[in-house]
Amino acid sequence: MRNADHAALFRSLHAQGLLRLANAWDAGSARLIESLGAPAIATTSAGVAWSRGYADGDQLPIEHLLTATAEIARVIRVPLSVDVEGGYSDDPDVVAGNVLRLAELGVVGINLEDGAGAPAALCAKITRIKQTLAARGLDVYVNARTDVYLRGLAPAERRVHAVLGRAAQYRDAGADGLFVPGLVESGAIRDIAAGAGLPLNVMLRPSLPGLAELEALGVRRLSAGSDLAEAVFAHVGQLAGSFLQDGRAAAAPRMAYGEINALFGAR
Structure with a gap:
């Protein structure tokens, strides 16, 4: 079964080393x-x-x-994790139904965030997701994202404590991983990685420690987030602006037409 094989592989990627995820946004970028x-x-x-x-x-x-996910799943052969934000509903049953539909498309991981909401709300969603998937024999790695750092939900000196408190709740609800975007300071990373009881995921930021240090601090997953998509928008904007102004595209690195086309040929 593709779900079972990919789910086991995806979990194993968090067991040791530092999993690097260069986040995609459509079938082309994923492939x-x-x-x-x-x-x-x-x-x-x-x-x-x-x-x-x-x-x-x-x-x-x-x-x-769901359409974007199906398009991505069609062109890749490696495990797929999907960022579902807050689950696109406040109702745990609706969120669980949404995740079930993704799992049926072959998704074996999700990011699910607390945002500005109460931790209990995310706990309810995680618990219901796990119950719903277990009833169908499906396995999805739930990466619980807390926005304590990203949104400044606690004073700076209390953020590690706040994250660890939420991590304990999310772990008890059934979460498989902890994502803390905005976390960049080495001491805080070490303390959260050691105390969360879940594989720690951080997000790319200019001030983030290097790969070797992150791994030594206990981080198991590094996400690019929207960084690549933002860079592509800037790049296309520069090229299109140049073309619209003088009919020429600005000098920039390019992949050849045939090289791109070959990505989507018979595999």
Whole structure:
């Protein structure tokens, strides 16, 4: 079974070393990233939303997410994890149903965030997701994202404590991993990695320690987040602006037409 095989592989990627996920936003970006040797593909909710013409922040209709996910799953052969933001509903049953539909498409991991909400709300969603999937014999790695750092939900000196408190609740609810975007300071990373009881995921930031140090601090997963999608928007904006101004495209690195086309040939 593809779900079982991919689910086991995806879990094993968090067991040791540092899993690097260069987040994709559509089938083309996912296939390109896979071709570069990525052991798994994860999506960025922002990039997926933008690619479908919506703002990030639970604005994307679930049907669009399901369509984008099916398109990605069709072209890759490695495990797929999908960022589902807050689950696109406040109702745990609806969220669980959304995740079940993703799992039936072959998804073996999700990111599910607390945002500005109470931890109990995310706990209820995680518990219901796990119950629903277990009843169908499906396994999905639930990466619980807490926005304590990203949104400044606690004073700086209390953030480690706040994250660990939420991590304990999310772990008890059934979460498999902990994602703390905005966390960059070495001491805080070490303390959270040691105390969370879950594999720690951090997000790429200029001030983040290097790969070797992150691994030594106990981090098991590093996500690019929306960074690649943002860079692509900037790059296309520069090229299109130049073309519209003088009929020429600005000098920039390019992949050849045939090289890109070959990514989507028979495999």
